Amino acid sequence: MTVSVSRIAVAGGVALSSVVLLSGTAFAHVSVQPQGEAAKGGYATVNIKVPNExxxxxxxxxxxNFPLDHPLASVMPQPVPGWKAEVTKSKLTKPLELHGKKINEAVSKVTWTADGSKIGPGQFQQFPLSLGQLPEDTDELVLKAIQTYDNKEVVRWIEEEKEGADEPQNPAPVLKLSAASADHHGGGSGTAPTATATASADAKGGHDDTAADHKETASASSATTDTTARVLGVVGILVGIAGVAFGVLAGRRRSTSA
Structure with a gap:
């Protein structure tokens, strides 16, 4: 019995340590995380998250590094205390059309170099970027990253994941793009939904008017209930005052009779 318990304990310890090690590895990748939505054709703010392994x-x-097959005309790093950012641009074989202008170059790389700060053991750092205009002809952007340590070790996060295959040892950060919104080009979307909602209400035989009537009825009922409660409260107070007065008068009469 003792041997069995010991074996179970050892097996459990090995399993737990394996889970911890695997979890640490999975969460130690350099990754890109959007702040809010990263929609096709729009602009987005993202964080490049860099843990120290x-x-x-x-x-x-x-x-x-940014892919030039889906180029971004604008990539702006937010200042990070203790780090110096450098933006590199490259010529495009096919110019971009952006706001009626042709753009012949795009950002191909952003490099952050420690300038009084480091990412120490057990720490991570986020590097914010403003990106745009996001491409409309792809569902994701692969941002290959290279991490350098102060002991000259270099880790290349450049391996692309393949569908149906295991996650690579050093996967490249991937920014997933959501579907384009109706107003990502600056077009107004307020009029169309309002007209659609109105047409839908008319088709249902004035459903919106009925809803409004219900709201008014409920409001009137609530007001009536509130008024009734107030009246009953006042009546109760008056009854109480009358009772006190009656008691005082009865006491005086008894004193007089005595």
Whole structure:
């Protein structure tokens, strides 16, 4: 019995340590996370999240590459204390059309270099970026990253995931793009939904008017109930005052009779 319990304990310990190790590896990747929505054809703010994987070294440099087959005309890094950002642009074989203008170059790389700060063991750092205009002809952007430590070790997060295959050891950060919104080009969407809602209400035989009538009836009923409660409250107070007065008068009469 003792042997069995020992074996179970050992097996449980091994399983737990394996889970912890695997979890640590899974969450240690360089990744890109949008703040809100990253819709096709629109603009977005994203965070490049960089965890430190080493116990004996600190991250001092990060390079993020942008695909030129789905180019971005605008990539602006937000200042990060203790880090210096450098934006690199490259010529495009096919110019971009943006707001009626032709753009012959796009951002191909952003590099952050430690300038008084580091990402130490057990720490992570986020590097915010403003991106736009996001492409409309793809569902994702693969942002290959290169992480450099102060002991000269370089980790290349450049492996693309393949459908049906296991996750690669050093997967590239991937920004998933959501469906384009109706007003991502600056077009007004307020008029169309209002007209649609009105037509729908008319087709249902004035459903909106009926709803309004119900609201008015409920409001009137509520007001009536509130008024009744107030009246009953006042009546109760008056009855109480009358009772006190009657008691005082009865006491005086008894005193006089005595």
């Amino acid at each position: 080493r116990d004996n070294a600190s991250t001092v440099k990060l390079e993020v």
